Amino acid sequence: MVHLSMGCGGALYKKDVVLTAAHCMSGSGNNTSITVTAGVNDLNSSAAIKVKSKKVKVAPGYNGNGKDWALIKLARPIDKPTLxxxxxxxxxxxxxxxxxxxxxxxxxxxxxxxxxxxxxxxxxxxxxxxxxxxxxxxxxxxxxxxxxxxxxxxxxxxxxxxxxxxxxxxxxxxxxxxxxxxxxxxxxxxxxxxxxxxxxxxxxxxxxx
Known part of the structure; x- marks a missing residue:
């Protein structure tokens, strides 16, 4: 389970890929603006792992009606269990x-x-x-x-x-x-x-x- 800086959640699909919702994203392509917080229940914890995004892929054909999934490629892997x-x-x-x-x-x-x-x-x-x-x-x-x-x-x-x-x-x-x-x-x-x-x-x- 990870937290995304724009105020959404997500889950580690791979160590360096987060699965989340398309409606949280502005579109596909290179994107280094998202901070992913992992490894903690409390976002204010000093143990929080913070990693930047590198790229986003929004579901092909997403138009706000169904197909609400997206992937975030991370700048580096997070060594936590994947879902x-x-x-x-x-x-x-x-x-x-x-x-x-x-x-x-x-x-x-x-x-x-x-x-x-x-x-x-x-x-x-x-x-x-x-x-x-x-x-x-x-x-x-x-x-x-x-x-x-x-x-x-x-x-x-x-x-x-x-x-x-x-x-x-x-x-x-x-x-x-x-x-x-x-x-x-x-x-x-x-x-x-x-x-x-x-x-x-x-x-x-x-x-x-």
Missing amino acids: KIATTAQYNRGTFTIAGWGDTEEGANTGTTKLRKASVPFVADRVCKRHYGNRLVSKEELCAGWQSGGIDTCQGDSGGPMFRKDDAGKFIQVGIVSWGDGCARAGVPGVYTEVSHFASDIARAAAAL
């Missing part, structure tokens, strides 16, 4: 973990310096569409959240991973924090990029960075 991504849809169910340094309530616009995490259950597309209708790109997006609300990702959590354990008990990333209406509202799930749908595209893009 494997799901390559099949089999883990796109159950209970997921979300984490980030974003707002702890809707409209706060402050974020937090200490990493927080929570659990949210999978929400089927047909249930999610009761609120979002055709705004949900079913093939490319996953919904998760409590019907009663109260727990959710929020502004500042964008790009961070949604993950769970695979059958071998290892953590696997199934989603990227993408969008939603407000934060933690009842009957309004969070919407996440469905990582397994883009796994081969992500692998190809990372290899070419």
Whole structure:
């Protein structure tokens, strides 16, 4: 789990590549303006590892509707564990973990310096569409959240991973924090990029960075 200086989250896909959301980025190309903070829960900790970005690759065809993933090539590798991504849809169910340094309530616009995490259950597309209708790109997006609300990702959590354990008990990333209406509202799930749908595209893009 890493923090990005523009106020988004991300996860180490490789030691020198971060997987995050396209909507956090200004576009593809050489980019040395992002500071990636890793290795700590508290962003103010003196143990924080800070590395600059070198290059950004935004999902091909991204236009603000689906395809919300991007990769950041780092100036140097970060020697921390990487998070494997799901390559099949089999883990796109159950209970997921979300984490980030974003707002702890809707409209706060402050974020937090200490990493927080929570659990949210999978929400089927047909249930999610009761609120979002055709705004949900079913093939490319996953919904998760409590019907009663109260727990959710929020502004500042964008790009961070949604993950769970695979059958071998290892953590696997199934989603990227993408969008939603407000934060933690009842009957309004969070919407996440469905990582397994883009796994081969992500692998190809990372290899070419």
